[in-house]
Amino acid sequence: MNKAFKFRIYPNESQKTLIHMTLGHNRFLWNKMLEDKQKQYELDKTMLFNRPAQYKDTYPFLKVIDSLSLANTQLNLEKAFKQFFNHKQDFPKFHSKKQDYGYTTNLVNNNIVLLKGYIKLPKLGEVKIKQHRAIPSDMSLKNVTVSKSSTGKYYVSILYEYQKEIKRQEIKTSIGLDFSMNHFFVDDQGFKLDYPTDIQTDYNKLSILQRSLSRRIQSSNNYHKKVLEIALLHERIRHKRDDFLHKLSNVIAKRYDLVSVEGLNLKDMSQTSPYYAKQISRFGWTRFISFLKYKLETQGKTLMVMDEWYPSSKRCSCCGDIKTDLKLSERVYHCSNCELHLDRDHNAAININKEGFRKYKLAFQL
Template sequence: MFTAYKFRIYPDEKQKELFVKTFGCVRSIYNKMLADKIEHYKKTQKMLNNTPAQYKKKFPYFKEVDSIALANAQINLQTAYKNFFNNPKTGFPNFKSKKNTRRSYTTNLVNNNIELKSGKLKLPKVGFVKIKQHREIPEGYILKAVTISQNGSGKFFASILFKYEHEVIHKEPKSFLGMDYSMHDLYVDSEGNKAQYEHFYRKTEEKLKREQRKLSLMKKGSKNRAKQRIKVAKVHEKIANCRKDFMHKKSRQIANVYDCVCIENLDMKGMSQSLNFGKSVHDNAYGSFINMLSYKLEEQGKYLVNVDRFYPSSQLCSVCGYQNRETKDLSIREWICPQCGTRHDRDINAAVNLRNEGKRLLLNQINKNRGALGVSLL
């Protein structure tokens, strides 16, 4: 298996200059190769297999940076190009913009050109860079690659990829949790608990508006505008860091307690583009939360079950199974089952139904697998 640890690095001025040059060269080689591929395809209707080495004579500055970083840019372009031809819905590769505030490049371990030791990280062409290693690397982890990135506020980071041996032993699922998406609370679970999400973007929105307003009034290209842009980037960075911290802690709590989590397979992108929910959907970042929860469950041999989005979780009575079609309206937050008389909170009832349906789907799959192996069924 593979895992990556992200650490902040503190390059000196020369190293910063080389990092920025490498970011630019990686972007430039990607764009030049893509432009040549497009031109070649228009002329011949065939794919051009070009490499960074073909451009170094004409553009000598490519020789000044890490050649593996350029090779990785070629691999990324080739993958994007093939993905488009295999499935046009993925979209045609775009040219990389010079204005993108987040810049990065990836280099691979070849002949011990990368080392991590004594609070320093050795990188090709750069040498040793000071690193803030806030966590120990477990024994047996093999370093494979490093991605250097710079965020909008100007900070540099190294994301170090490791390979390690890990056999995932799937557990017998005993504890189940259903989670229904909530625009306001992030989620409501089948035990009646809410995430108590703090809405970090909404809380900081006024401050962000003030800083962005100042930025918009400044002259383009001025030093004051450059300073103000960093201030705006720092506000965005704080929002993202607070959100990420909250979600990592919450997903870890759930993954440690439950063997199986059952959720609804929602189209978050479609939801953000409709009903004026864009800011709220992007603020709580439910998709990112589910991704964190998924890998934390997987590494422990636990399960995340996706229930079909068309399953009527909010319409079914979790006690008797009666389907109340009148609850389709989102303004109805509570309802009484006409058949058994149970009073339901819309979100909690939906979470219970998702838990029951997810449990059924998972146990059926386990039974099928065991039946195929000739093992006694649950």
């Protein structure tokens, strides 16, 4: 199993310069390789297999930086293409200077060592680190991602691998969660969890700031001040949201043996119901699911994700009848077959819980 630890680092000036250069060169390579892949795709709808080495003669500056980081950029680009070919993501995008990206380097022959107060990294040497938690001794280091946030902070995310024997838990408790328009989720008991209001408030502040930014003259002093203010707010929202998602997934993974959730296709949703898709990405539903999955699986518990086409909303949770003409505006499910009258999301959550249990039994042949 894998586990990542993220720590803040404090590089000196020359280390900062090298980090910027490595990030910049990797961004350059990503864009060059993507450009060539894009040409090939336009030609015959396939993925071109290009490698960093092919670019080093034309762009010799690529030879100067950590070569493992270039190899990882290649892998990440290929991953993004595979996601695209599996219809899970849009066509990979070009990287811009404005976004936060990290570069990843791997452990080879002790080139990465975590010391007291320092981390030794390829090319960078020893960088000051604030290690706020200890790493269990049975974990072995795999790779490190170095990143710089748009607020000017530097981080390393260190990925560790460890062996753990996990015994599958017998299912005694289960829950179905439906992502809802007006709530973070509704569960199969009808419990509704609201969106965290302080994050919502921050988002409102953010849109005010973004509007005021659009009125300022680009590259003026005030403009840059606003840009930083926006980046800081983004950072604060991210921290609050992750905190919320971690606490919530901890509670659920502790209490339930089987958690079932609806399967969402964000790509389709952003076209059919953009408001929905925006709420989902703002509040990190996908991130929540990945936290839940990890926390359940490390305890021998299970997460079941519905197939995208599973009609959780359209099905009557009482008699199984399917209402094909259910509109998004109908907030109460009324079944003409068995007279069930139930909150739409509550009905969906019951279906998700039942279907999850069915899928679980099928998967483990119980």
